Amino acid sequence: MRNTILVFLFFILFLNQANAQSTTSFKDNRWFDYKKYSNNFYSKPVHEQAEVIVSEDSIITHLGSKIIRYKIKGVTDVATKNKSSREYKVDNNGTELTVSISRTMETYFGKKRRIAWISGGTDGWIVMSPLTSITPIGYLFPGDAKIDIEAERARIVGYYDYDLMRRVDAEAYRNAGATSYDLLIWTDDKCKKDVQIELRADNTGTWWYGSTAKDCPNKAEQNFKWKLDHVVVEGRQAMRLTLTSDESNEYIIDELTDKKLSLGGQFRIGDKDDTTSDGYLVLSKKKKK
Incomplete structure (x- = not known):
C-alpha cells in the first residue's frame, strides 16, 4: 500500500512538472481596461498583479482577483518586417474571440523597453509584460529563429x-x-x-x-x-x-x-x-x- 501511494505521488509530481514546463507565464504589476477606458486606457492602469498563463490548450488570465479561462481552438503566427504576433482563436463560455501576444516597445518612466503586449480582444483587457518577466526566459516570438x-x-x-x-x-x-x-x-x-x-x-x-x-x-x-x-x-x-x-x-x-x-x-x-x-x-x- 505504501509503495502504491509513493508511486501515485511521484506520478502527480511528474504531471505537475510536465505541465509547468509546457506553459509560458507573462507577468506585470498592472493591467489595462481597454473596454472601460478605450480612448485613454494607457493613462489609467489598474494597479493589480496580472499574469497570463499560456499552455498548449488553454489561456488563463489573472487580473487581480479576477480569473478568465479560455480554451484554445487555433493559433496563427504573424511575422512581418514590422510585426511579430501570435494570435490565438479562443472560446470563453461559448463566445469566440482572439487573444494576441505581440512584441513591441514601451516607454516606461522615460526609458524604452521591449514588452509582450497581450490583448484580450473583445474582452477588453491588456497586459504589458516586460520580456524579463516572461517565464521561461528566452520566449520565441514569431519570426525569431532558434539559435544553433x-x-x-x-x-x-x-x-x-x-x-x-x-x-x-x-x-x-x-x-x-x-x-x-x-x-x-x-x-x-x-x-x-x-x-x-x-x-x-x-x-x-x-x-x-x-x-x-x-x-x-x-x-x-x-x-x-x-x-x-x-x-x-x-x-x-x-x-x-x-x-x-x-x-x-x-x-x-x-x-x-x-x-x-x-x-x-x-x-x-x-x-x-x-x-x-x-x-x-x-x-x-x-x-x-
Whole structure:
C-alpha cells in the first residue's frame, strides 16, 4: 500500500512538472481596461498583479482577483518586417474571440523597453509584460529563429573591416525608415574608422587599429582568444562574443550574416579618446589581403 501511494505521488509530481514546463507565464504589476477606458486606457492602469498563463490548450488570465479561462481552438503566427504576433482563436463560455501576444516597445518612466503586449480582444483587457518577466526566459516570438550556436560559431569565422557605427540596434535601425540616417554615428577621423578584426577557426583572433590608413598616430595590433556563447539578454535569446587577451571584453551579437557582423557594447565613439559610450559597431566580411 505504501509503495502504491509513493508511486501515485511521484506520478502527480511528474504531471505537475510536465505541465509547468509546457506553459509560458507573462507577468506585470498592472493591467489595462481597454473596454472601460478605450480612448485613454494607457493613462489609467489598474494597479493589480496580472499574469497570463499560456499552455498548449488553454489561456488563463489573472487580473487581480479576477480569473478568465479560455480554451484554445487555433493559433496563427504573424511575422512581418514590422510585426511579430501570435494570435490565438479562443472560446470563453461559448463566445469566440482572439487573444494576441505581440512584441513591441514601451516607454516606461522615460526609458524604452521591449514588452509582450497581450490583448484580450473583445474582452477588453491588456497586459504589458516586460520580456524579463516572461517565464521561461528566452520566449520565441514569431519570426525569431532558434539559435544553433555551433552553426553560428562556424559562421562568425572570418576577416572583417569597419563599415559604420550605429546608436541603436539593427531592429530599431531598420524600423526607423527615413530617419535612420540620424541614428548613425559619424566621424571624419579616418583612423577611428580604420578597424579590422579576424576571427580564426581555432578561436584565436586579431584586432587592428589604424593599420591601413595613412599617418595614424596610434597604430595598434591586439591578439586575443574568442568565445561565442548562447545567452539571454533582457528576455531575448542572443549570442555573446567574448574577446580575451590581458583582459576580457564582451559584446552582444546584434546581427550576424554571411556578409556582416554587428557588435553591441562599449566603444570609443566620440571625439574624446578616454571615454566610451554604448554603440553598435558594424563590420563587413572581406577577403584578407
